Amino acid sequence: DGGITQSPKYLFRKEGQNVTLSCEQNLNHDAMYWYRQDPGQGLRLIYYSQIVNDFQKGDIAEGYSVSREKKESFPLTVTSAQKNPTAFYLCASSIDPGEGETQYFGPGTRLLVL
Amino acid sequence: GESVGLHLPTLSVQEGDNSIINCAYSNSASDYFIWYKQESGKGPQFIIDIRSNMDKRQGQRVTVLLNKTVKHLSLQIAATQPGDSAVYFCAEGISGGGADGLTFGKGTHLIIQP
Numbered sequence: 448d449g450g451i452t453q454s455p456k457y458l459f460r461k462e463g464q465n466v467t468l469s470c471e472q473n474l475n476h477d478a479m480y481w482y483r484q485d486p487g488q489g490l491r492l493i494y495y496s497q498i499v500n501d502f503q504k505g506d507i508a509e510g511y512s513v514s515r516e517k518k519e520s521f522p523l524t525v526t527s528a529q530k531n532p533t534a535f536y537l538c539a540s541s542i543d544p545g546e547g548e549t550q551y552f553g554p555g556t557r558l559l560v561l
Numbered sequence: 562g563e564s565v566g567l568h569l570p571t572l573s574v575q576e577g578d579n580s581i582i583n584c585a586y587s588n589s590a591s592d593y594f595i596w597y598k599q600e601s602g603k604g605p606q607f608i609i610d611i612r613s614n615m616d617k618r619q620g621q622r623v624t625v626l627l628n629k630t631v632k633h634l635s636l637q638i639a640a641t642q643p644g645d646s647a648v649y650f651c652a653e654g655i656s657g658g659g660a661d662g663l664t665f666g667k668g669t670h671l672i673i674q675p
Contacts, residue, residue, distance in 0.1 A: 550652075
């Protein structure tokens with residue numbers, strides 16, 4: 448059963464703590480993306496990766512970091528430098544990063560601050 | 562209707578009626594458009610897409626219309642059902658525009674009245 452999975456579904460972060468959100472896909476897609484969604488707002492791009500071992504900053508990369516060591520995996524770390532991390536985080540993937548392809552989304556992780 | 566802008570409008574329709582959700586896009590160079598459905602607490606789900614060489618595309622109970630002259634996109638849902646209740650948002654992209662290539666609207670909340 449192909450698709451994109453994200454874990455955990457809910458994540459709680461303490462002040463000053465780094466937390467990592469998992470994103471895995473078995474669709475054999477080259478490109479992967481991380482978005483942040485706040486209530487009443489559109490998706491905002493945090494980071495994207497076109498290929499293994501390469502990634503680029505999106506519109507709101509400050510306070511976040513990523514890695515792309517495997518094609519299937521694109522974890523996002525929310526660092527202590529991100530002062531307003533409470534949001535719904537969405538991971539997506541697409542077949543070909545350069546051709547305006549449809550992005551398919553995972554189920555999301557909701558991050559809450561304790 | 563929706564624009565790639567600030568508010569999250571609401572559309573309320575009776576069960577069984579047809580729904581029309583609108584989207585105004587901003588980039589005249591965009592040539593690829595997607596509609597997504599997002600249920601509460603879940604990731605966006607691909608519904609239908611259309612490229613700029615078409616002005617209409619039909620799926621199962623859904624039709625997307627594209628008017629490039631006025632940069633307007635609409636999603637028509639026939640015979641709406643309770644399961645259609647969700648936020649619907651459009652995305653625009655440019656073929657070959659790079660991996661960060663989709664811009665997302667904020668969405669319209671569709672409410673189905675019994």
